[in-house]
Amino acid sequence: MTIQEFKALLLTIDPNAKHYKHSSTGNYTVWAEYNKTFEVADDKIHSGLLFVQVDRYTKTEYDPMVDAITAGLDVSHVFIRDRRTIYENDTGYIHHIWDLEVMQ
Numbered sequence: 001m002t003i004q005e006f007k008a009l010l011l012t013i014d015p016n017a018k019h020y021k022h023s024s025t026g027n028y029t030v031w032a033e034y035n036k037t038f039e040v041a042d043d044k045i046h047s048g049l050l051f052v053q054v055d056r057y058t059k060t061e062y063d064p065m066v067d068a069i070t071a072g073l074d075v076s077h078v079f080i081r082d083r084r085t086i087y088e089n090d091t092g093y094i095h096h097i098w099d100l101e102v103m104q
Helices: 003-013 064-075
Strands: 028-041 044-058 079-088 093-103
Touching: 003 028, 003 044, 003 064, 044 064, 064 079, 064 093
Parallel strands: none
Antiparallel strands: 028 044, 044 093, 079 093
């Protein structure tokens, strides 16, 4: 899966998701790649592993988009390395985080 394919997948789940930052108020989803590793054999790159983080900021308890993101990633066989939720006192947002591995 390329990063463009991942972007297309996420946009099918949340059409308003943005790369890196979101400029609106209310509930929103952002995503960003943060690391990439490579498998090398015979001095050639054969494949890569891209680490991506998806963040859902919401003030809605039990926001249905959270379950939609998890289900959409699962159905598409995207490996979720870590999944956590943090309440941010300073903003009042519930911050849902998915750390993913995307094979390239």
